[in-house]
Amino acid sequence: MERTVRQAFRKPFTIMTKQSMRAKQRKQTMKLIKRAMPLYLMMLPGILFFLIFKYGPMFGLSIAFMSYDPFAGFRGSEWVGLANFERLFTERIFVDLLWNTLVLSFYDIIFYFPAPIILALLLNEVRVKMFKSTVQTILYTPHFVSWVVIVGITALLFSSQTGVVNQMLMSYGFDRVELMTEPEFFRPVWVLHNIWNGMGWDAIIYLAAISAINPQLYEAARVDGATRFQMMLHITIPSILYLIVIMFILRMAGFMDLSFTHIYLLQNPLNIGVSDVFDTYVYRAGILGGEYSYTSAVGLFKSVVGLVMVICSNYIAKKMGKEGVY
Amino acid sequence: MAVKRSIRKKLFNEDTLFSIFIYTVLCLITATVMLPILYIYGGSFAAHSEFLTRRFFLIPREWTFDAFTYLFSNERFLNSLWNSIVITGVGTFINISLTTLMAYSLSKRWLPGRAYLNFMVLFTILFAGGMIPTYLIVNSLGLINSYWAIWLTSAISPFYLIVMRGLFSNIPKELEEAGRIDGCGEFRLFWNVALPLAKPALATFTIFYLVGHWNSYFEAVLYLHDHSKMPLQVLLRQMIIQNEETLETVDEIAFSPAVPMAAIVITITPLIVIFPFFQKYFNKGFLLGSVKG
Numbered sequence: 338m339e340r341t342v343r344q345a346f347r348k349p350f351t352i353m354t355k356q357s358m359r360a361k362q363r364k365q366t367m368k369l370i371k372r373a374m375p376l377y378l379m380m381l382p383g384i385l386f387f388l389i390f391k392y393g394p395m396f397g398l399s400i401a402f403m404s405y406d407p408f409a410g411f412r413g414s415e416w417v418g419l420a421n422f423e424r425l426f427t428e429r430i431f432v433d434l435l436w437n438t439l440v441l442s443f444y445d446i447i448f449y450f451p452a453p454i455i456l457a458l459l460l461n462e463v464r465v466k467m468f469k470s471t472v473q474t475i476l477y478t479p480h481f482v483s484w485v486v487i488v489g490i491t492a493l494l495f496s497s498q499t500g501v502v503n504q505m506l507m508s509y510g511f512d513r514v515e516l517m518t519e520p521e522f523f524r525p526v527w528v529l530h531n532i533w534n535g536m537g538w539d540a541i542i543y544l545a546a547i548s549a550i551n552p553q554l555y556e557a558a559r560v561d562g563a564t565r566f567q568m569m570l571h572i573t574i575p576s577i578l579y580l581i582v583i584m585f586i587l588r589m590a591g592f593m594d595l596s597f598t599h600i601y602l603l604q605n606p607l608n609i610g611v612s613d614v615f616d617t618y619v620y621r622a623g624i625l626g627g628e629y630s631y632t633s634a635v636g637l638f639k640s641v642v643g644l645v646m647v648i649c650s651n652y653i654a655k656k657m658g659k660e661g662v663y
Numbered sequence: 664m665a666v667k668r669s670i671r672k673k674l675f676n677e678d679t680l681f682s683i684f685i686y687t688v689l690c691l692i693t694a695t696v697m698l699p700i701l702y703i704y705g706g707s708f709a710a711h712s713e714f715l716t717r718r719f720f721l722i723p724r725e726w727t728f729d730a731f732t733y734l735f736s737n738e739r740f741l742n743s744l745w746n747s748i749v750i751t752g753v754g755t756f757i758n759i760s761l762t763t764l765m766a767y768s769l770s771k772r773w774l775p776g777r778a779y780l781n782f783m784v785l786f787t788i789l790f791a792g793g794m795i796p797t798y799l800i801v802n803s804l805g806l807i808n809s810y811w812a813i814w815l816t817s818a819i820s821p822f823y824l825i826v827m828r829g830l831f832s833n834i835p836k837e838l839e840e841a842g843r844i845d846g847c848g849e850f851r852l853f854w855n856v857a858l859p860l861a862k863p864a865l866a867t868f869t870i871f872y873l874v875g876h877w878n879s880y881f882e883a884v885l886y887l888h889d890h891s892k893m894p895l896q897v898l899l900r901q902m903i904i905q906n907e908e909t910l911e912t913v914d915e916i917a918f919s920p921a922v923p924m925a926a927i928v929i930t931i932t933p934l935i936v937i938f939p940f941f942q943k944y945f946n947k948g949f950l951l952g953s954v955k956g
Binding site: 366369370373375376377379380382383384386387389390391392393394395396397398400411456459460462463464468472474475476477478479481482483484485486488489490492493494496499501504505508533536537564565566597598601602616619620623624629632633636637639640643644647648 | 677678681682685686688689692693695696697699700702703714718719761762764765767768769771773774775780783784787789790791792793794795796797798799800803804815816818819821824848849850853874877878879880881885896899900902903904906920923924927930931934935938939942
């Protein structure tokens, strides 16, 4: 009873404060906005960039539901519903594109993904500082070499007539290796390029995680008489397991996004059966072939699958009690 | 005592074997990574005849700069080299100025609307319109066949922006307040307080953006049509991968493998030279950012 009386007395009072607080807050916000004007001005070019070149294309994706006619323009084109998607899912090329993407992703996870981890584990065992930093510097360097140069060097080394590898093979009586044109070499070459290019760079993050491991763990193990291999197996690897899981999840999130330029540069009419993925198909049929609507639908399909994968992976990462990616 | 010694001896042996294994594997990996680059560097200084007489060599018997003098007297090559420099220079300047300005502003916790703007940035990492709609927008803005298409479509990398925002928000608040008392406006605070403190990060991201522009190939193919506007990477592709007669001449030197090798050397040397210079910043700036970002 007493309580309700008190409440009755209090109520109008609290409402008053809430209202006044809200008004005060609004006033403060207005003041903040005024104060932030120079900041908004500084951000303006960036915001315009995001609106025009990032969000513009997202709204432009609506042409995937149109039969876009470049001459009629965005407004004059006809809406066709899901016709473009129906065409994509019924065409045989869809299965091929999906299959090629999946196989390349699979190769990447089996062969590329462990490479930086192994490299970081090896580098961690090196006690000679000079040797370690030299090896690291050399292994970072390929990350700064463009795909054009990487594919170009491969082409120079393995060109069927003048390439040094094939000349050597022939002089010893072996057959030439048509590395750049035989379809069966496309996937191995692709994944080897990835390893050559990215291994040293991607090892950085694992090395950083390893350097954060408590050194007392190693000391305790040493007292117990563990060999260095045993320490690696029982301390280092379990300690960075969380990072491996996160990197793996991130990799899964990007399984539709293979380095497009790299694939495009390695692609030629002979290996197109194994090298054609969604992006190269979009470029060929869309930009070169002028089928804007249909290829936008292909791109939208790819983006949506990618988005779903990112959300799922982040959910899994959080479920496992680890920090999410975002 | 004897038991202890035998354990220690055994340990010593196993660990030594382990070490030998590790050093061997690392040497092998390093050699494999270096070999193609060394071969290209060596070959670029070799005469044509050397490619015919010797099969594999890393150091030419007789050094010659023919391939380089040939390239540097070739107008087409010089033109694309210049195009690459322009694209990279202006592009990186746009990248860095837009990214730092936006990252600094977004790092202010009191900024009204900050959460919406952050989400706006983050979402573009997760979902993108894709190649065709972007191309159509560039086209409708009339930017096709202009370097602005490349500069503007890649003006900000959302990922670098987010990392940089984290770095700016680590700057102590007291410094900002001190600056404010001294009468600095927001822009002065950004220019005189925040930027000097973020120098290592700025250096790192400048390099990342610069490498991105210098190495980019596809943007040029997609947005540029004019042959005279093409950057080095496009010319390299035509020279080596497509094996086209891009450098018009009938000299013997034009057909020597040294010429494409020299072109590759000219393309990658600037980056390899810059890299160790900036390496000291990587560990400080980038790793800190990526861990906290």
